[in-house]
Amino acid sequence: MEKIMPNRMDRGFRMYQREFEEKALEVLRSGWYVLGREVSAFEEEFAAFLGAEACVGLASGLDALWIAFRLLEIGPGDEVLVQGNTYIASVMGITMNGATPVFVEPDSHFGMDPERLKEKLTPRTRAVLVTHLYGMASRMEEIAAFCKKHGLRLVEDCAQSHGARFQGKMTGTFGDVGCFSFYPSKNLGAFGDAGAVTVHEESLAAKFRIFRNYGSEKRYHNQVVGANSRLDELQAGLLRVRLSHLDDLTAERRRIAEKYSRELSNPLVSLPVPAPGAESVWHQYVIRCEARERLIPFLEENGIGTLIHYPIPPHLAECYRALGHREGSLPVTEHLARTVLSLPIYNGMTEEEQGRVIEAVNRFR
Ligand SMILES: *Cc1c(COP(=O)(O)O)cnc(C)c1O
Numbered sequence: 421m422e423k424i425m426p427n428r429m430d431r432g433f434r435m436y437q438r439e440f441e442e443k444a445l446e447v448l449r450s451g452w453y454v455l456g457r458e459v460s461a462f463e464e465e466f467a468a469f470l471g472a473e474a475c476v477g478l479a480s481g482l483d484a485l486w487i488a489f490r491l492l493e494i495g496p497g498d499e500v501l502v503q504g505n506t507y508i509a510s511v512m513g514i515t516m517n518g519a520t521p522v523f524v525e526p527d528s529h530f531g532m533d534p535e536r537l538k539e540k541l542t543p544r545t546r547a548v549l550v551t552h553l554y555g556m557a558s559r560m561e562e563i564a565a566f567c568k569k570h571g572l573r574l575v576e577d578c579a580q581s582h583g584a585r586f587q588g589k590m591t592g593t594f595g596d597v598g599c600f601s602f603y604p605s606k607n608l609g610a611f612g613d614a615g616a617v618t619v620h621e622e623s624l625a626a627k628f629r630i631f632r633n634y635g636s637e638k639r640y641h642n643q644v645v646g647a648n649s650r651l652d653e654l655q656a657g658l659l660r661v662r663l664s665h666l667d668d669l670t671a672e673r674r675r676i677a678e679k680y681s682r683e684l685s686n687p688l689v690s691l692p693v694p695a696p697g698a699e700s701v702w703h704q705y706v707i708r709c710e711a712r713e714r715l716i717p718f719l720e721e722n723g724i725g726t727l728i729h730y731p732i733p734p735h736l737a738e739c740y741r742a743l744g745h746r747e748g749s750l751p752v753t754e755h756l757a758r759t760v761l762s763l764p765i766y767n768g769m770t771e772e773e774q775g776r777v778i779e780a781v782n783r784f785r
Contacts, residue, residue, distance in 0.1 A: 431768025481601020485513025
């Protein structure tokens with residue numbers, strides 16, 4: 421029997437193979453490859469999809485994060501509140517600007533915990549970075565109110581939450597900047613690296629457009645020291661194809677997640693529950709299991725691959741040793757790092773494949 425992989429990007433390609441291939445040829449034959457018609461069209465379509473004022477395409481999700489903090493003028497001496505259980509790129513977006521990440525323990529939905537924000541507030545706090553982890557929106561109403569009350573910037577890491585909503589509103593439209601990654605494994609994936617930001621002020625969008633292209637709006641006129649973080653035409657064109665099907669792709673992920681939640685019944689395993697008001701797009705389906713170190717090889721023997729998102733929390737990463745955290749600094753985050761496990765979930769997953777995963781997890785003792 422074929423092994424079930426945690427993700428199958430080839431399936432996502434085959435679903436719309438003809439459309440992807442036609443678009444790729446169209447772009448290759450156009451003679452224009454970086455920042456052109458496809459990028460502008462994608463930016464407009466993605467902003468409309470989210471209900472954002474504007475979108476600016478960039479080269480990656482990490483670029484979206486660090487350039488966002490740069491343009492919000494958050495740097496040395498400033499603190500940014502960020503949840504402890506996020507992916508390391510969120511934290512790098514802060515530290516690449518010389519700002520200090522201050523970690524907040526997540527709530528029981530893997531999200532930013534609005535109740536714990538005020539415990540970490542200091543006179544240096546300038547911003548909150550929320551990661552809508554695994555496709556589940558954090559509790560944005562309370563978080564946005566907290567930011568407003570204390571005059572903080574609000575940045576959303578939406579690398580895993582394309583199309584996820586909180587109380588009917590799309591993630592990426594709550595704060596000052598929404599940061600997106602279109603890395604191939606994401607829900608809205610390109611065929612290489614790509615990213616974008618969404619903003620609700622055209623003036624801020626203009627700053628991103630200038631910054632991504634060496635700080636110049638007009639060729640040879642460099643206003644600021646920027647970066648090369650341009651989205652290319654091929655990726656933008658392929659993203660437009662995928663975006664046109666994103667509602668169907670999300671509906672398929674929801675069906676898979678609902679079946680897991682209905683049929684997984686092992687008492688050793690806890691299932692993920694989105695926060696009230698949050699509609700998840702199920703980037704990952706993350707269970708928790710105290711016996712994870714036995715469960716992984718058991719599933720492996722049954723031909724099922726899994727992943728851990730993430731085994732080492734950023735505050736304990738080697739690269740952040742200078743921040744001075746040690747084991748025990750963030751007990752909730754560290755417990756998650758020891759117990760979370762991502763089951764296979766991807767577009768094009770068959771019922772037979774999912775049935776095998778459910779059967780094996782339920783048989784584990
Ligand atoms: C993937 C991801 C990123 C980084 O995106 P890249 O495009 O790989 O740079 C940032 N934050 C989160 C939560 C992610 O999942």
